[in-house]
Amino acid sequence: MNMFLTKYTQYLRLRRFGTLIILILFTGLSLRANAVTVLLYHHISDTTPRITSTTPGEFAQHLQMIEDNGFEVWPLSKVVRYLQQGTTLPSRVTVITFDDAYDSILTTATPMLEKRGWPFTVFVNSAAVDEQHRHIMSWQELNSLQDKGGELANHSHHHSHMATRLEGETEEQWQQRMHDQILITKDKLKQHTNSELPLFAYPYGEFDQPLQAIISELGYVGFGQQSGALSSALDFTALPRFPAAGVYANPKTLRTKLKSLPMPIKSVEVLVGEDQSGLTSYAVKKPSIRITLEPGDWRLSELACYVSNQGTGDITNIDTNNNSFVVTAKKEIITGRSRYNCTMPSQEGGRYHWYSHAWLRFNAQGELPTD
Structure with missing residues (x-):
């Protein structure tokens, strides 16, 4: 395992009531200074x-x-x-x-x-x-x-x-x-x-x-x-x-x-949507993730999340004390490649924090994309 992978990111896989939850933890480094x-x-x-x-x-x-x-x-x-x-x-x-x-x-x-x-x-x-x-x-x-x-x-x-x-x-x-x-x-x-x-x-x-x-x-x-x-x-x-x-x-x-700018993320918890390989089965129609931000005065009220080919997604369970929220598609996501893109205005005018979560979903035949 590479030094930088163990240093910056940990993967914890937990099972709750038979559902796999993948929790991605990020360190609280300076996001603004190292944005590119x-x-x-x-x-x-x-x-x-x-x-x-x-x-x-x-x-x-x-x-x-x-x-x-x-x-x-x-x-x-x-x-x-x-x-x-x-x-x-x-x-x-x-x-x-x-x-x-x-x-x-x-x-x-x-x-x-x-x-x-x-x-x-x-x-x-x-x-x-x-x-x-x-x-x-x-x-x-x-x-x-x-x-x-x-x-x-x-x-x-x-x-x-x-x-x-x-x-x-x-x-x-x-x-x-x-x-x-x-x-x-x-x-x-x-x-x-x-x-x-x-x-x-x-x-x-x-x-x-x-x-x-x-x-x-x-x-x-x-x-x-x-x-x-x-x-x-x-x-x-x-x-x-x-x-x-x-x-x-x-x-x-x-x-x-x-x-x-990078979204000031502390953790991303996949509530519904991925198996142990990080792929999404056809049975999962509306994946759901919980995003928790680092402590700070973030503009959660101006947060927006978008789903590929759908427009805006549902943002629920907003917890201003813990700086967390849940994102779910409003409609069934497509098979193959799709994204949840979340943005939030920064304190620096004209710039937005941005996070994208990639999904790779099997089709009804249990196959991944071929094009």
């Missing part, structure tokens, strides 16, 4: 699928917005190092990341970033590079990014749904397959680019607790696709990033996310 946002991109193009694309015009607006709002752009590896060490960061730092090694990162995004002298990180799925998939950079092109401010990191070999077990696959076989998916790309990055950054991005942002344990065992810091600001108090096997493509490319809404 990470932006997630894929294609920078107006000819690729919209859901994973940010147009060059939108990307230019994003970069200008970062500058206009006084943010420093740091390499992801530097941010992680500061957070692991508990070193104070400036109050406005952001990181630019790309998944999947698309060629538009080289041809379109890199010149725009290089002009500003801003670093960035590309998470590479190595099979697509080896097989020379369309719109994917070659190893030579990826290697060239390192002279232009780019970092290269691990996104698995095949970009598969890693939390999914194959039919007839034992847990031991799955664990070995996951090790292979990560270590193959680790070796290829070392071989072709000499990059050895211990940073990993989950394909599709999907993970469960056994996969997080593997990430920790192999010495990686893991990143998902749930939103929120980074802080030293979070779980370093499942750090958040803000997607900035498709509907999330709107500069007006992205500005609020860019300026977000």
Whole structure:
């Protein structure tokens, strides 16, 4: 188990009346001082699928917005190092990341970033590079990014749904397959680019607790696709990033996310919704979590929580003495990936505390997503 995982996060699994409750405890570190946002991109193009694309015009607006709002752009590896060490960061730092090694990162995004002298990180799925998939950079092109401010990191070999077990696959076989998916790309990055950054991005942002344990065992810091600001108090096997493509490319809404601060969370208790692996069965239609904040004068009356594809969720059991509340979906959540996003205005005008809880729910056939 990695030092930072045991230092910053503990998992306690308790059974009450036959119901599994997962309690995530966070340390009371300075959230404001060590707040940083990470932006997630894929294609920078107006000819690729919209859901994973940010147009060059939108990307230019994003970069200008970062500058206009006084943010420093740091390499992801530097941010992680500061957070692991508990070193104070400036109050406005952001990181630019790309998944999947698309060629538009080289041809379109890199010149725009290089002009500003801003670093960035590309998470590479190595099979697509080896097989020379369309719109994917070659190893030579990826290697060239390192002279232009780019970092290269691990996104698995095949970009598969890693939390999914194959039919007839034992847990031991799955664990070995996951090790292979990560270590193959680790070796290829070392071989072709000499990059050895211990940073990993989950394909599709999907993970469960056994996969997080593997990430920790192999010495990686893991990143998902749930939103929120980074802080030293979070779980370093499942750090958040803000997607900035498709509907999330709107500069007006992205500005609020860019300026977000970590929610001052003391604990998150899953009342209904997850099994021992951290997955959600089809039988669970409306998951429920209790969030407890660190002691402080927080603006609970202005708290808002949103459910993927639904709008606002129900906020109940607000306890102002203990700074706690319960969040539940109003309607059945979708199968596959969904999120509860909670925000609360900070004392610093124009900035919001943000927390996102990711759900990965089985469908009626007992299967996880395949797209």
